[in-house]
Amino acid sequence: QKEVEQDPGPLSVPEGAIVSLNCTYSNSAFQYFMWYRQYSRKGPELLMYTYSSGNKEDGRFTAQVDKSSKYISLFIRDSQPSDSATYLCAMSGDFGTGTSLTVIP
Amino acid sequence: DGGITQSPKYLFRKEGQNVTLSCEQNLNHDAMYWYRQDPGQGLRLIYYSQIVNDFQKGDIAEGYSVSREKKESFPLTVTSAQKNPTAFYLCASSYSSMNTEAFFGQGTRLTVV
Numbered sequence: 001q002k003e004v005e006q007d008p009g010p011l012s013v014p015e016g017a018i019v020s021l022n023c024t025y026s027n028s029a030f031q032y033f034m035w036y037r038q039y040s041r042k043g044p045e046l047l048m049y050t051y052s053s054g055n056k057e058d059g060r061f062t063a064q065v066d067k068s069s070k071y072i073s074l075f076i077r078d079s080q081p082s083d084s085a086t087y088l089c090a091m092s093g094d095f096g097t098g099t100s101l102t103v104i105p
Numbered sequence: 106d107g108g109i110t111q112s113p114k115y116l117f118r119k120e121g122q123n124v125t126l127s128c129e130q131n132l133n134h135d136a137m138y139w140y141r142q143d144p145g146q147g148l149r150l151i152y153y154s155q156i157v158n159d160f161q162k163g164d165i166a167e168g169y170s171v172s173r174e175k176k177e178s179f180p181l182t183v184t185s186a187q188k189n190p191t192a193f194y195l196c197a198s199s200y201s202s203m204n205t206e207a208f209f210g211q212g213t214r215l216t217v218v
Contacts (some may be wrong), residue, residue: 041212098147099136
């Protein structure tokens with residue numbers, strides 16, 4: 001069983017929608033939680049980096065960590081077509097499979 | 106510009122041949138990594154190196170080899186022993202460990218023909 005589980009989608013939403021992306025994990029030792037965005041045929045780029053439980057906001061993006069439930073989320077507000085990409089969660093070097101998101105104009 | 110460069114972007118290999126993928130970084134990072142990405146499987150760690158002249162196997166090291174003779178360079182050789190080498194290969198680097206931000210290259214798409 002993988003230590004990091006992520007629904008691969010695909011997820012398709014209209015422009016302006018709020019998007020929720022989620023991951024669960026099994027290793028309670030994980031302390032660092034990251035979200036990467038990967039456009040097609042490109043390398044991933046770091047989007048959000050959090051340590052410990054709670055919320056972290058950066059523009060339209062909010063990362064949420066719930067250590068008690070071993071659950072992390074990434075919320076995208078006012079989604080744009082340029083947000084169309086694959087989003088990967090990562091914890092201490094272990095990556096989820098990625099969720100493919102398409103934002104329809 | 107600082108960054109991490111992979112080359113070539115596309116690579117074709119005949120069965121039975123070894124090929125080497127290049128990865129160079131000018132970020133002064135100690136740690137470097139190689140991942141393989143297949144559809145529906147996310148990123149799987151092949152090898153990583155936390156310091157020059159030292160490297161460790163990841164989850165799927167069989168059929169691959171690496172070297173770390175210079176801090177800036179971490180080439181990956183895909184040997185003929187790798188049974189299913191067609192994939193997208195990503196190199197990454199970070200300041201110390203994967204608990205810090207990782208910077209990825211743009212990837213090499215390897216196809217066995």
